[in-house]
Amino acid sequence: MLSYYCPVCNGLETAELSCPQCGIAAEDYGRFNDYLGPYSPYRPIDDLSLTNGFADVQNQVCVHVFNCSPCGHTFYAFLPERQAGT
Template identity: 40%
Template sequence: MENNGREADFYDDYSPYMPIDQMKLEDGYPTDFAEGECPHLFKCSNCGSSQVFLIKE
């Protein structure tokens, strides 16, 4: 699987420009802010499936 970056960057056109801490409050992952984790979107280049993994900052 290939890391495509922060999941929040794919929410809308302006998401990549929003402050990271603000997006963490809105992304729906309750532990990412407190645990110092960041949800990243991983995609398989063979089958096209995708999955979100929490990456330690």
């Protein structure tokens, strides 16, 4: 089985996205799965990804929450994961 990882979560890259509402740079609040419960950050990533309502495991993406402070808009971004060993 192939293994994938998020380069943003692992500090190898930064995610810089603009707010779709106002166009101002939005702040990355981290993985969506970390907001699913008090112990979510400590559970296996694929375990949560199979039950979070997104097709992130199948599409090899990591769902991140972004927020735009000026307009208050919160949105999700599907960041591509990399195959381990590449």
